[in-house]
Amino acid sequence: MSTADVHTLTGAYAMNALSDAERAEFEAHLPHCQTCAEEVAGLQATAATIGASTAEAPPAYLRAQVLAGVTATRQLFPEPSAPVAPVVVLAKRNRRLVQGSVLAAAASVLVAVVVGVQAVQARQELTALRESTAGYGQVSDLLNAPDAKLLNDAGSTGGRGTVVMSPSRNKAVFLADGLPALPSDRAYQLWVVEPGGPRSAGLLNGEPVVADGVANAQALALTVEPSGGSAAPTTTPVIQIPMA
């Protein structure tokens, strides 16, 4: 098929009217043809507009079925082809991994899961990391829990906090990344916020912090405290991640 022919397939492609073979051929061509890709995007949007014009409410009972299916369906990780910014983070964590820290290894997985996957040669790396941490203690256990949930939030002063929590394990792992450095007499302290008030989950020392008994937790919060930690938070949280 000539190049000119391939170009005229945009319409048929946008309407899924190509055979599997032609479809594959066209999709192989797309990355090399910016104008085709733009035209396809416009024609797919057009087709979708026509498609949306026949709206019909599905039977009501399907909603509960779909949502139940969602609870039981694992989501795909993002494709590894996107921007490369978090590579540095991953590289840093990898150095720790070499130093043999199990927790740091789990942290690499965590970071990779959250951001790294959008970067890098991530897939193999992620697989390798996951394998290297498999079976190690509560962190990887939590990461492997079927109901593990990923939550994250940007810190108000920069950086980012990420939580993996598993209701069935009644545990959460908190990992901060890119937080501003503190003076030596200050430390970041993590709090489990419960209906009765905040409870300390410990100080951040560059490793993930594991919090137990999070079943009733409303949020995890991170505050800046005196370096030895406080019995109760004394400042406004720089990160708050709702869990309820």
Add this chain to the structure above:
Amino acid sequence: MSAGDFRRSGVAKWSAMRERDQAQATAVRGSGDVAATADDLMAQVARGDEAAFGQLYDLVSGAVFGLVRRVLRDQAQSEEVFQEVMLEVWRTASRFDADRGKAMTWILTMTHRRAVDRVRSAQSAADRDERVAALNVPTPFDEVVEQVTERLEQRKVRRCLSFLTELQRESVLMAYYQGYSYPEVASLLDVPLGTVKTRMRDGLIRLRDCLGVAV
């Protein structure tokens, strides 16, 4: 003020701030519910937010089901494919790239693909003859008109469809609403392959321009 006092007042202040923050968050979320677009929700769904998926479901399920129904006709098969599509949206949400188009387009493209795959699968082979036979009776355009209620966007789609040449319109509607491949359309309409290919493209382009579709 003792350290303890400071701490307690700090906590009290913090609790107050927290309540205020939460109230604000609720207010924002409350108003967001109304305005949340499929694009907003996709980002949350991609992070595993089941509640956001529930909202997304409410927003797009009508369009998804309507399109599946239109392509497949059969109620039971439509329900099955509809559920597959919705779960696929959940499962592959992280693959949605907001820079490359709107969430609704992404979802309906996936929906259409799934519906067409089902039409072409062996399971549907049996009723293929039936569909070919049905084609000779009402024209696809009449069917569209008949099923379309008087919503604004539908009127717009209908109006724009009317600006297409007959061959453009039939090519587009047979492919899109009935799931025919372009060689099938060519054979059913008895026109050369190349012509159908071109009509599908220039028909869609004319629709795009008429509808003012933004990517």
